[in-house]
Amino acid sequence: MDPITPVHGTGVLLLIAAGAVALLLVLIMKLRLHAFVSLVLVSTLTAVVAGIPVADVPDALLAGFGGTLGAVALLVGFGVMLGRLLEVTGGAQVLADTLIGRFGEQRAPFALGVAALLFGFPIFFDAGLVVFLPIIFTVARRFGGSLILYAFPAAGAFAAMHAIVPPHPGPVAATVALGGDVGVGLLVGLPVAVVAWFVGSYLYARWIGRRIVVDVPTLLFGEENDATAADAPRPSFPLVLGLLLLPMGLIALNTVLSTLVDSGVLTATATVDTVRLVGETPIALLITLLTAIAVIGSRVGSVGEVTGVLDAALGPICTIILITGAGGMFGGVLRTSGIGTAMTDSLGDLGMPVLLQAFVIATLLRVSQGSATVALTTTAGLISPLVASEGLGDFRIALVVIAIAAGATVLSHVNDSGFWLVSRFFGMDEKQTLRTWTVMETTLGLSAFVLAVLLWPVAAAVGA
Incomplete structure (x- = not known):
């Protein structure tokens, strides 16, 4: 649903957004009302108070809810079934053992992060995280300690790659909007994402994981897997790795073809479209599961026994999917209310250097309406005239895109569906998620922004 024409000024809309977030936190953290019920209730109240016509409120609610479910439900469903199958056959244990054997016990979190960086090159944050869950949980159970030590390096790697590095859609769309070169964006964005991950995610996870203990949840994959280990040989490492690489390869193929078609290098034909369909993330995960x-x-056993394993994997994720969808509903209501439109209209000329302006606008949009993708693409469109007027080269445009992505990453909180996905997957309550995930996303974004600032004089010196 498109944003309405705001009926309140920017200040009032921001107060409404802040009040809605505060009310949501009180309902969930103080009154202990179920998160799904709280999100739907606050979304409805916010829609009415923000001035969305009463007759349009149901559409506004369902647009955010349905849009998020459409993006998340299939990925989570197929991903969890694949993860459960890897878990019960011992495939996750094989991969974990191999990683630890290569990197050593002390570097287990680093090994998970590096693997996630590689897998995260073409695959979206949520899909990559779901597929990696059994591996993360297996390593965490083996060595003990807080789950954060093992989960955040991997989750942060997927987040960094998704936000900063082409061919992910956000940085590609921003680069195109600013008139830059996607190839240069890749060459600049990749090392920045790796360094930002190391500082803002890996080092932070080592620090916070020793201070906040989060146990490995049993909701998704149960306790330690002993059921099939004694009855059947475990799959080989190459086989497990191949299963994980299969969706990565299919999605990468889709991404490359889509980029070539969008840039005009390749013509969209029936054959090209068919190959792209195979590489759509839900289809790629379905093919991998089959x-x-x-x-x-x-x-595992007979087809019926395999079906039983897959069926059991789906039950626990219903709560996760519904809460994530409700989080998308809340963010969608904030966008439909016109908060983003009012803010971008009022922030059109801040009188700041282009790099700082890109970061500030993206941060404000991220905090106010939750969606990192909306914050990234909206900011790029807003500052594109300024970038064009300054005649920036491809190198500096790539740094502006990184600054936008950094602002669109920080301060993930309750209006972000990803916040709820991480909270429920890792078995953390809202307070723990705010103290850990929100801070990690912020350190990750700030690290990327600082790197862009440090590289800006270098780009200016070479005239790029």
């Missing part, structure tokens, strides 16, 4: 059933399902 392949896993075919090649390792026999280790």
Whole structure:
């Protein structure tokens, strides 16, 4: 649903947004009302108070809820089934053992993060995280300590790659809007994302993981897997790695073809569209799941027993999907209310250097309406005239995109569906998630922004 024409001024809209977030936190953290019920209730109240016509409130609610479910439900469903299959056949243990054997016990969190950086190059944050969950949980159970020590390096790697590095859609769309070169954006964004991950995610996880203990949840994959280990041989490392690389390869193919078609290098034909369909994330995960059933399902037992394992994996994620969808509903209401439109109109000329202006606007949009993608693309469109007027080269445009992505990453909180996804996957309550995930996203974004600032004189010196 498109944003309405704001009926309140920017200041009033921001107060409404702040009041809605405060009310939500009180309902969930103080009154202990279920998060799903709280999100729907606050979304409805916010829509009415913000001036969305009463007749349009149901559409506004369902647009955010349905849009988020459409993006998340299939990924989470197929991903969790694949993860459960890897778990019960011992595939996750094989991959974990191999990683630890190569990197050593002390570097287990680093190994998970590096693996996630590689897998995160073409795959979206939520899809990558779901597929990696059994590996993260297996390593965490083996060595003990807080789950944060193992989960955040991997989750932060997926977040960094998704926000900063082409061919992910956010940085690609921003680069195109600013008139830059996607190839240069990749060459600049990749090392920045890796360094920002190391400082803002990996080092932070080592620090906070020793101060806040989060136990490995049993909701998704149960306790330690002993059921099939004694009855059937575990799959080989190459086989497990191949299953994880299969969706990565399919999605990468889709991304490359889409980029070539959008840039005019390749013409969209029936064949090209068919290949792109195979590489759509839900389809790629479905193909991977079917392949896993075919090649390792026999280790579980009959087809009926495999179906029972997959069916059991779906039950626990209903709460996760519904709460994530409700989080998308809340963010969607904030966008529909016109908060983003009012803010961008009022922030059109801040009189700041372009790099700082990009970061500030993206941060304000991220905090006010939750969606990192909306914050990234809206900010790029807003500052594109300024970038054009300053005649920036491709190198500096890439740094502006990184500054926008940094602002669109910081301060993930209750109006961000990703906040709820992480909270429920890792078994953390809202207070723990704010103290850990929100801070990690902020340190990650700030690290990327600082790197862009440090590289800006270098780009200016070479005239790029």
